[in-house]
Amino acid sequence: MSKKKQAAGTNLLYQLIAEARTYDDVIVMGRGDPDFDTPAHIVEAAKHAMIHHQDDVAPPAGLPALREAIAARVKRVNNIDIDPASEVVVTNGGQEALFLMVLAALGEGDELIVPEPNYNTYADSLAFAGGVKVAVQTAHEADFRADPAVVRAAITEKTRALLLVSPNNPAANVISPADMRALVDIAIQHDLMILADDIYDLFVYDDFVHTSPASLPGGKERSLTLNALSKAYSMTGWRLGWVVGPADLMARVAELKAAISGGTSIISQHAGIAALTGPQDAVDMMAAAYARRRRLVLDALDEMGMQYGVPQGGQFVFANIAFTGMDSAEVAQRILSEQHVLAYPGSAFSKERKDYLRMTFLQPEEQLIEGLRRMKLAMASL
Amino acid sequence: MASQTKTKILARHAANAALNIPLPGISMRGAHDLGADEPFYPLDEQIIAGAVEALESGQTHYVDVPGIAPLREAIAKHLNAACGTSWQSANILVTAGMQEARFLTIQIIGAQYDQIGVPTVAHPGVQKALGVRRRQVVSLSVETEQGCLPSLDEIAATLKKGCRLFYLESPSRLSGAAYTQNQVARIADMLAQHDAAAIWDQGLARWVDEGCSSLAALAEGSTAAIGEAWHGIGLGSWLVGSIAAPTDWIAPMQSQKQIMAICTSTASQYAALAASEIFGETHQQRLGQMRGQRAAALAMASELGLDLVPGAANNLLALHADASARGRLAEAGIDFAAGEDFGACDIVRLNIGAATVTAIEALG
Ligand SMILES: Cc1ncc(COP(=O)(O)O)c(C=O)c1O
Numbered sequence: 254m255s256k257k258k259q260a261a262g263t264n265l266l267y268q269l270i271a272e273a274r275t276y277d278d279v280i281v282m283g284r285g286d287p288d289f290d291t292p293a294h295i296v297e298a299a300k301h302a303m304i305h306h307q308d309d310v311a312p313p314a315g316l317p318a319l320r321e322a323i324a325a326r327v328k329r330v331n332n333i334d335i336d337p338a339s340e341v342v343v344t345n346g347g348q349e350a351l352f353l354m355v356l357a358a359l360g361e362g363d364e365l366i367v368p369e370p371n372y373n374t375y376a377d378s379l380a381f382a383g384g385v386k387v388a389v390q391t392a393h394e395a396d397f398r399a400d401p402a403v404v405r406a407a408i409t410e411k412t413r414a415l416l417l418v419s420p421n422n423p424a425a426n427v428i429s430p431a432d433m434r435a436l437v438d439i440a441i442q443h444d445l446m447i448l449a450d451d452i453y454d455l456f457v458y459d460d461f462v463h464t465s466p467a468s469l470p471g472g473k474e475r476s477l478t479l480n481a482l483s484k485a486y487s488m489t490g491w492r493l494g495w496v497v498g499p500a501d502l503m504a505r506v507a508e509l510k511a512a513i514s515g516g517t518s519i520i521s522q523h524a525g526i527a528a529l530t531g532p533q534d535a536v537d538m539m540a541a542a543y544a545r546r547r548r549l550v551l552d553a554l555d556e557m558g559m560q561y562g563v564p565q566g567g568q569f570v571f572a573n574i575a576f577t578g579m580d581s582a583e584v585a586q587r588i589l590s591e592q593h594v595l596a597y598p599g600s601a602f603s604k605e606r607k608d609y610l611r612m613t614f615l616q617p618e619e620q621l622i623e624g625l626r627r628m629k630l631a632m633a634s635l
Numbered sequence: 636m637a638s639q640t641k642t643k644i645l646a647r648h649a650a651n652a653a654l655n656i657p658l659p660g661i662s663m664r665g666a667h668d669l670g671a672d673e674p675f676y677p678l679d680e681q682i683i684a685g686a687v688e689a690l691e692s693g694q695t696h697y698v699d700v701p702g703i704a705p706l707r708e709a710i711a712k713h714l715n716a717a718c719g720t721s722w723q724s725a726n727i728l729v730t731a732g733m734q735e736a737r738f739l740t741i742q743i744i745g746a747q748y749d750q751i752g753v754p755t756v757a758h759p760g761v762q763k764a765l766g767v768r769r770r771q772v773v774s775l776s777v778e779t780e781q782g783c784l785p786s787l788d789e790i791a792a793t794l795k796k797g798c799r800l801f802y803l804e805s806p807s808r809l810s811g812a813a814y815t816q817n818q819v820a821r822i823a824d825m826l827a828q829h830d831a832a833a834i835w836d837q838g839l840a841r842w843v844d845e846g847c848s849s850l851a852a853l854a855e856g857s858t859a860a861i862g863e864a865w866h867g868i869g870l871g872s873w874l875v876g877s878i879a880a881p882t883d884w885i886a887p888m889q890s891q892k893q894i895m896a897i898c899t900s901t902a903s904q905y906a907a908l909a910a911s912e913i914f915g916e917t918h919q920q921r922l923g924q925m926r927g928q929r930a931a932a933l934a935m936a937s938e939l940g941l942d943l944v945p946g947a948a949n950n951l952l953a954l955h956a957d958a959s960a961r962g963r964l965a966e967a968g969i970d971f972a973a974g975e976d977f978g979a980c981d982i983v984r985l986n987i988g989a990a991t992v993t994a995i996e997a998l999g
Pocket residue numbers: 285345346347348349351372418421422450452481482483484489493494896897
């Protein structure tokens with residue numbers, strides 16, 4: 254047993270982050286915050302807006318020009334047809350988009366099917382809404398694929414929606430086009446809404462392909478889809494995201510947005526326009542860097558003899574540490590205290606994942622190599 | 636085929652009338668927009684420099700959920716100086732604007748109480764925040780002659796009914812009326828006797844001549860004080876607000892903030908930090924200017940025999956205005972905030988600015 258009082262979930266993560274800050278030489282492979290700073294032309298656009306758009310006021314749903322840029326983006330990247338005037342709501346990051354989607358679609362007692370492991374804020378938001386999570390477990394041996402047949406079997410009379418986060422955090426799997434088709438068909442047959450989280454859609458590896466459920470026939474009218482600039486443009490601090498979906502549901506999302514925060518920073522919105530309509534080479538550069546780093550991490554995990562679901566997309570690897578015979582919270586704690594490397598314990602994502610660690614590849618290659626070297630030492634000493 | 640699930644979702648939302656109430660604009664869009672929550676002023680160069688410097692030095696990443704440390708400290712310092720409180724940084728949660736502060740306090744502190752007492756007249760954001768997840772609301776009637784604030788007797792009666800949490804604005808977001816120092820002291824006494832608590836919106840306090848008393852000064856352990864950071868400095872559309880509260884309230888609100896936003900925009904926070912350094916002096920100048928403009932508007936209103944709602948904050952005024960008077964305002968191209976969105980019929984709220992006298996003339 255570790256000496257510290259054991260926190261759980263997000264609090265456990267914050268406890269580890271706080272400890273990590275006390276080490277000068279810490280290597281952070283925990284938080285999903287890209288190491289790259291926001292591309293300079295986006296910062297420039299923000300500066301320009303501070304001087305020349307001071308009296309801009311956006312409605313709660315966002316600046317019209319930004320909504321147009323978002324509609325063009327989801328058409329180009331996700332093949333979803335969106336009316337910028339009535340089918341886009343700009344949000345304080347993907348996180349607020351997520352909260353709004355959950356609140357819009359689910360009420361007291363409604364069930365949401367959640368392939369697990371998954372981003373834990375969904376469970377927290379669902380709890381706020383009074384909804385019920387129905388977990389569908391997936392396995393690293395199958396690269397965390399959610400089998401549509403298993404999803405179908407989890408549906409009850411109270412099921413209202415299906416959560417599809419692809420590429421996933423932390424599992425890093427990408428839902429294949431065939432599985433996505435099958436899942437959308439299930440949603441249609443059982444009259445379920447789809448909550449789609451495309452936040453990692455620009456980071457897909459090897460031959461994997463990202464598919465948005467709303468791009469498939471019958472998908473759009475029952476899907477709310479979120480995205481954000483945080484991960485793709487390295488803009489986590491700007492808090493800019495969005496939800497798109499059919500106009501009738503989006504009117505509700507817009508009302509909820511007004512009730513929760515009233516608006517989104519005008520400066521971030523102008524920065525967002527620049528990100529979406531300006532040069533995209535920084536995104537390509539970052540995607541290529543993540544692909545190289547992913548290889549480094551997987552090679553190191555192979556050397557350590559660790560099992561994992563192959564990250565098909567995203568910015569993480571979720572590795573199995575069952576061979577240590579220890580709880581992931583304790584393993585993460587020891588790696589941090591002994592080697593000053595921060596990785597996130599699987600138990601922070603779900604109680605079923607006590608024998609997993611989540612590692613990011615969001616740091617420069619030299620640091621990543623050093624982090625992996627230290628991690629090897631730590632794992633050998635367990 | 637129509638989706639029954641979707642029909643049910645839409646019906647659930649449609650039944651929730653609070654969510655349909657429109658919010659005033661966050662910040663004035665031009666001289667004739669007198670309906671927004673904040674006046675418009677061009678940003679001081681120092682504020683822009685603060686934001687730019689932060690962005691250019693790589694402050695483009697996630698920051699701490701409750702806000703960047705120097706801003707929390709600056710907010711605590713300002714509140715303590717203005718209200719006589721003794722908040723520390725740990726008592727401050729930076730929010731993405733005033734509405735997020737309303738939402739977090741109402742929903743999270745509200746969840747610790749069976750009921751929440753809310754005046755029938757308040758900023759429309761209050762009803763909206765309540766509407767997201769229904770709380771049991773006890774309505775406090777207000778007196779128009781008192782600037783639409785609930786009387787102390789009404790607060791006492793509501794305490795007697797068993798209500799232990801109140802949402803109060805001082806100054807009122809509709810009229811600018813504020814409780815006097817004596818009244819605040821009595822409210823503090825009544826709450827203490829019943830072990831009751833309050834969410835206290837004091838965002839407009841600095842627009843009152845001689846300042847305005849904060850409940851937090853007398854009941855720091857049971858008050859959550861909320862407001863913009865900083866109202867009228869020009870950062871309205873950048874959305875920075877704050878909650879000052881006992882740490883055992885900050886903790887659950889911080890968890891909820893993580894769930895719904897992770898943190899507040901870094902550019903906005905660094906801008907607010909830079910603004911904190913010039914706020915005092917800039918505000919004094921603006922207050923002086925507003926005071927003059929408001930006096931002129933009041934003189935015109937009395938000349939025309941218009942019926943004013945008493946108020947003390949210099950940034951706005953509220954008047955009785957029937958449909959035809961409103962029609963004339965609209966004809967004159969002037970935007971105003973409609974009292975019914977706040978819960979008060981036949982009242983309009985006008986910001987103080989260059990066009991306020993024109994608006995008054997149109998009403999007369
Ligand atoms: C799957 C997923 N959705 C949403 C978010 C929220 O991202 P942000 O609010 O930073 O845009 C995250 C952040 O880690 C995530 O992993």
